[in-house]
Amino acid sequence: MQSKELSNIELLKEIAELINEETDMEQMLQGALRKLLEGTIFETGWIFFINEKGKQELIVHENLPKSLEKNDCRHLQKGGCWCVSRYRNGELQKASNIIECQRIENAHKKDVNEEGITHHATVPLQSGQERFGLLNVATANTVRFDEGELALLESVAFQIGSAIKRILLTKQEQQVALVQERNRLARDLHDSVNQLLFSVTLTARGGVEMTDQVEVKDTFKEIQYLTQEALTEMRALIWQLRPKGLETGIIEGLKGYGDILGLSLSIKVKGVIQLPAKVEETLFRITQEALNNIRKHSGVLKAEIYMTVTTTDVLLVVKDEGCGFHMKDLKSLPSIGLQSMKDRANSIGGTVDWVTEVNKGTEILVRLPY
Template sequence: MEEPSNVALLKEIAELLNEEMDMSRMLDGAIRKLLNGSIFETAWIFFINEKGKHQLVAQANLPTALANNDCRHLQKGGCWCVKRYHNGDLEKASNIIACQRIENAMPENKRTDHPGSITHHATVPLQSGEEKFGLLNIAAPDTVEFSKDELALLESVAFQIGSAIKRIRLTKQEQELALVKERNRLARDLHDSVNQLLFSVTLTARGGVEMSEDPAIQHTFRDIQHLTQEALNEMRALIWQLRPKGLESGLLEAIKGYGEMLGIAVETKVTGVIQLPSRIEETLFRIAQESLNNVRKHAEVNKVELYLSVTTTDVLLVVKDEGRGFALDHNVDLPSIGIQSIRDRAKAEGGTADWSSEINKGTEILVRIPY
């Protein structure tokens, strides 16, 4: 049975977790309430993916040695608790005898000769049912081992946080599904109404050219036909962006299909095995779309080379054309909304986007995204 003070603390944390919908604010608020209401003084949370790669997603009241250089010792490298978690050997709150991250961050004389320093920590998995998300780690100065009651409190808080993580992720998935449905509905409506209307105008203009013998009128109808065909092409591209056809058949097939719709041949070269999360795959597809749109509008070529390199940690996408190119000045705004969109999409996934271009020597776009 929890002590009365612990019951009040758990209730306070539960109220925050139930109200908060933003993952970052939820994790940060939960560990700060835990520290304020317990003997624990330092906390940090790792999310860990299927490959055992960890990500520092929240931290509070870190000692200077761990906080230095953007928490470098927590961000990089491996450790006993992450390895044990990934191997399935970490099932409950445990005292860690030796922490590799703390040892690397603090020289031995500072760990042993300075009172008030952190030398050990406890860890507990964050999970909901059979689904695991990562680790909650806590520490306190001059504390080598936490009691059973303190570890029980840590497990209770971790259970609450794990349930909240699952709730937020499920809610996000539902929102993404609703967004996909709305995109599909809008794409279908555009195809059935505006797309068909533009096609009808194109046919009408073609008929006007054939029925009239007046050169001026024929020229006017040809202009209408040309402009309507351009609008029709733009509409088809928009429908593709809303509802990417062919993505279910593979990323490269979808990109080639989009290029074909724009009249651009896409020559592809792949290294590594394309087994990417669906979110990353769609991001790459959207980036390739923007790249091909830029080629069509600005490069004045009908062929591009696309390179995709997949490693165990990230994916590199390169789109290269031999078109008009542009003079890239890093001190001014990017030359098109499409290029800014590529940078924004890559950044949203923790990646980067760079360009190499010269007048009449083509353009190369390089996008790297971790996963």
């Protein structure tokens, strides 16, 4: 480990070099925190992200006392404390000493405080007026840090806040590029494959009219039917790549997708739909997959969608009264995309379950936190 005798300028330079090279958020934060602890009197630290609704999330930590690290950092993950409350109220503007820490006190009620950590300092992470969370640091047998140490903490927090903003902007640019690529692919599919399938449909229809031979006529009818099915699939794919109506809300987007598939949808909503973009897109994609399953496998053209929005979660049920299936047959039904739905939900901390029985329909149950 480095000696903790770096000058402030050297330390800030090393941290700047590290965080400017990193493109992964968690690795950047972990590396910056480790550098800070190696080059100062601070011995342990942790970083919270706090969203607009005040919900906190422990992102990284370094060299935690055993009492705080126990049970997957339970005392840091749950409950409230002075620093987070002050942050939420907009009262925490600079690096500050904490007189008491409820989290540390709760941790020490059940475990011996062998490391001597009782107090910590805290500083908000922000870039301009945009705030992201808190950086907390502590040292054994220390109840107060001096002004120079707090000033250094503020300088490091400023660097980290700027790096957070840079990485977020980079991700936004990547998202824009992804949307542009989806739009390009959708245009190409529409202009080439979609038009080609439409031409095949017209040719098959003409073939039916041009022959009196039953076998030939049936063959053309089969070609016409299969091509029409392929057209429906292609239009659905194009719509998934470049959904129309989603900009006016997820409900209108789902209605539009249902129309593309030829499904009659009954949609009921409880609560106000004001979801983060990532959650809304994930919910939309999962529901699309569920509707695809109904169109392909259920044998019915009707579905019911129930959405409930609470202060912490969005709950969704997609129900049909189709043929259903045996749960033991899941491995032989890879095309129904249930694993894809689970993966999408898991990526943002949500869950997907389903209830089904042969000839009694299927229910897809989705819960996504936000």
